[in-house]
Amino acid sequence: MIHFEKIKPEDARFIFRLRNERVTRQMSLKNSRLIGWKTHKAWFEKTLQKKDCFFWSVFFKGKRIGLVRFDEGIVSIHLLPRYRGKKLGSPAICEATKLYCKKRQQPAIALINPMNVASIKAFEKAGYVPARKIFLVQENGKKIAALKYIYRVIG
Numbered sequence: 001m002i003h004f005e006k007i008k009p010e011d012a013r014f015i016f017r018l019r020n021e022r023v024t025r026q027m028s029l030k031n032s033r034l035i036g037w038k039t040h041k042a043w044f045e046k047t048l049q050k051k052d053c054f055f056w057s058v059f060f061k062g063k064r065i066g067l068v069r070f071d072e073g074i075v076s077i078h079l080l081p082r083y084r085g086k087k088l089g090s091p092a093i094c095e096a097t098k099l100y101c102k103k104r105q106q107p108a109i110a111l112i113n114p115m116n117v118a119s120i121k122a123f124e125k126a127g128y129v130p131a132r133k134i135f136l137v138q139e140n141g142k143k144i145a146a147l148k149y150i151y152r153v154i155g
C-alpha cells in the first residue's frame with residue numbers, strides 16, 4: 001500500500017510547501033524560519049545532484065502523502081498535515097529504511113528534536129534504536145539538543 005517514487009525536478013513546489021509547513025519548521029534542528037523560494041530552489045537543485053542522497057515521494061494507496069530523504073545516511077520524513085496521526089509514519093519509515101539499507105549496506109541515522117513525540121514514537125516503531133543525546137549548532141549559532149537513533153542492517 002505504501003510505495004516510493006524518486007523526487008523529480010518538477011516536484012520543487014511540493015517539497016517547498018512541505019519544508020515550510022508549520023510543524024516541520026517548529027521541529028527543525030537547523031532553524032525554525034520560513035525558507036524563501038530562491039534558497040529552497042538552490043538547495044533542491046543541489047540535493048537532486050547528490051550521489052549520496054536518496055530522495056523519494058511517499059505514496060499511500062496511490063496518493064502522494066509526503067517525502068522521505070536519506071542524506072549522507074541521515075533520514076528525514078515529512079507527511080502532509082492531513083496524513084499525520086494516522087499511523088502511516090512508521091510503516092513509511094520502516095519500508096524506506098529497508099530499501100535504503102539494502103541499496104547502501106549501511107545503517108541509517110535519525111536525528112530527532114526531543115519535543116517531537118510523534119517522530120520519536122514513529123521511528124522507534126519502525127525499528128530505530130536510541131543511541132544518545134547530542135548537541136547540534138543551529139544556523140543562528142544556538143545549541144540544540146537532538147536524539148540520535150540508529151537503524152542497523154541485520155545479517
Ligand SMILES: CC(C)(COP(=O)(O)OP(=O)(O)OC[C@H]1O[C@@H](n2cnc3c(N)ncnc32)[C@H](O)[C@@H]1OP(=O)(O)O)[C@@H](O)C(=O)NCCC(=O)NCCS
Nearest residue numbers: 027076077078079084085086087088089117118119121122
Ligand atoms: C513525524 C511523523 C512522520 C510521524 O508520522 P505519523 O503517521 O503522524 O505518526 P503516527 O500517527 O504513527 O503517531 C505516532 C505516535 O505519536 C503520537 N502522536 C502523534 N502526534 C502527536 C503529538 N502531537 N503529540 C504527542 N504524541 C503524538 C501518536 O499517538 C502515536 O502514538 P502511539 O503509537 O503510541 O499510538 C509525522 O507526524 C510528520 O510528518 N510530522 C511533521 C514532520 C516531522 O516532524 N518529521 C520528523 C522529522 S525527522
